[in-house]
Amino acid sequence: MANSEYKSRLDDTSKFAHKPLEETAEPIIIKAIGVGGGGNNAVDHMYETGIKNVSYVNINTDAQALRNSCVPQTLVIGNGLGAGNDPEVARQVAEEAEDKIRALFDDDTKMVFITAGMGGGTGTGAAPVIARIARELDLLTIGIVTIPFLFEGPKKIMKALGGADEMSKYVDALLVINNERLTDIYPDLDIINGFAKADDTLTTAARSISELITSVGHINVDFNDVNTTLRSGGSAIISTGFGEGQNRVANAIEDALKSPLLKNRDIMGSKKLLFNLYFSPEADEKFQMSEVDELTSFVTTLGGDVDVIWGLSFDNSLGNQVKITVLAAGFDVSLESEEDDLLQKRTRGLGQKRGGGRLPDPVRPARNSTSGYDEDRFKKEYGQKATDYKESKDRTRYIVLNPDQFDDDDVIDILEKYPTATRDKKIVERVRNAVGTMRHADSADGKPSDNNPRINFLG
Incomplete structure (x- = not known):
């Protein structure tokens, strides 16, 4: 232009x-759905801010968690006891509850925000199913998902990324929030307000859309x-x-x-x-x-x-x-x-x-693995921090001592010579060889020698 x-x-x-913005009395066409614990928290936060012209629903496999929600409309899927941190369980119970989920849209909804924390069970497994249903109903479907902190480890992160990938198949647009950024951007915030910053992404998006489509503009x-x-x-x-x-x-x-x-x-x-x-x-x-x-x-x-x-x-x-x-x-x-x-x-x-078309027929989500480790993807999502994390993990070998080793001068000398932060795999092998020699020497002198390793390395 x-x-x-x-x-x-x-x-x-x-x-x-020159008159102020006027809100119309149009039907509520925006719906925000929180799936799982993280998604429920985000929608609760949004509901408490009092955004107008938006309806709210929280969905969970954990009935107890929903009892603590401030959102008026909730839906329990499954037996109410949770998904056991298993996305496949959550996916199955969401599909079994498809009729109930479809009924949530028996109103004036034209646009739906689906938010979830990826990496656990319910959000990772159920959110893509809900997104698929919304797309099949020809609703404008926006996903807003979080991926874990780095300390939660590669296994959970890869599960989360798999869930986000699955979600992307069924939404019109996807916003991915990396929780690790909270520690970078808001290091001095207390943890409650820090998490609220992530929840604000959903709130800002929904408020922005609500203002756009419910207020009278001059262009x-x-x-x-x-x-x-x-x-x-x-x-x-x-x-x-x-x-x-x-x-x-x-x-x-x-x-x-x-x-x-x-x-x-x-x-x-x-x-x-x-x-x-x-x-x-x-x-x-x-x-x-x-x-x-x-x-x-x-x-x-x-x-x-x-x-x-x-x-x-x-x-x-x-x-x-x-x-x-x-x-x-x-x-x-x-x-x-x-x-x-x-x-x-x-x-x-x-x-x-x-492509711009709707899904013509019900399509079941692909049952791809969400836990396979992909080092390149891990580094791509978390940048230099991922590299530092892996190098630190490779170096770190924690040691568990048997009680009779607490005052063993030979063991203490080894630990002092090779501090935890400097123990790579080669050093660990050298220490084990040294321990084996010590154990052999004990036996040769006629001293009792147990069959348990003198030093147990973890990590």
Whole structure:
């Protein structure tokens, strides 16, 4: 879209009365569904913020967990005793409850957010089933999932990534939040507020969409525009930012896109972009035509073939601030490491497209393994931290001593000579050989020698 078109459309806004945003009395078409413990927490957090024009459902295999939810509508799948941390169990009980899940959408829902923590049982196994059902009902389906902290280990991480991959088969757009980023971006926050930052991603996305499609704009953006942008979009960012002072539009865009929990997402290859700009006509600092250039600069960074939809709304509560809501879709779905070259990412391509059609017939989720270790994938998702983790794990060999070794000078000398942090596999073998020699010497001297290893290495 050319600069002149932006400016001409802004000129046209002079014919509108400068009135605040008006909320319509349209039916509630957005539904947020939390699946499993992590997903339930996120939806509870969203519900407590009081976002209007959204309905809420929590689904779990654990009936006790749902009794603690503040969301009015809940659904227990299975016998209510949990999934035992087994995604396959959760998948099966979700499929058995398919009629009940379909009934959740017997209302005006047109768009559904499905959120889950990946790596456990219920979220990993059941969320893809719920996403499939929503897609078969031709609902715009957005997945928001978290993957574990690094300390939770490669096995759980690979299970989580397998669940996210399965989820991506059935959603129109997927947002993946790496919990490890919490420790990087918010190291000084207490743990409760730290987790709330991850939950805010769902809250911000739903609030942004709700405002877009339920408020009257002056260059209007409606649900069909949202649907066009996100339908079969692959990966996506849905965010809102605020800006003030000099370059306030650029500042608002930066605020919307910085999304620290999604910061490795490179949207430079986006194929679809929707943004809505809000400002106050009553502000002391009037919105100037020259500020449109900041919008143009942003759009041109995305490449020449991006499809742009945009809107303009007045909001007198902003004062001298401006607000922008950004929906971008169709960029690289992988979480690249910080060291990746930007040019490589721009030219890598967008991966396989699913196509724009609905699933014509019920399709059962593929029963792929979610636990097989893939070192390259592990490093790709967690960057340098994954490399450091593996090197540390390779070095670390913890030792368990028998009681009679606590005051054994030979054993103590070995432990002091080879501290835990420096024990690689070769050193461990040397220590074991030394222990074997000591044990043999004990036997040769006529001293009793047990059949148990003198030193037991773990790790």
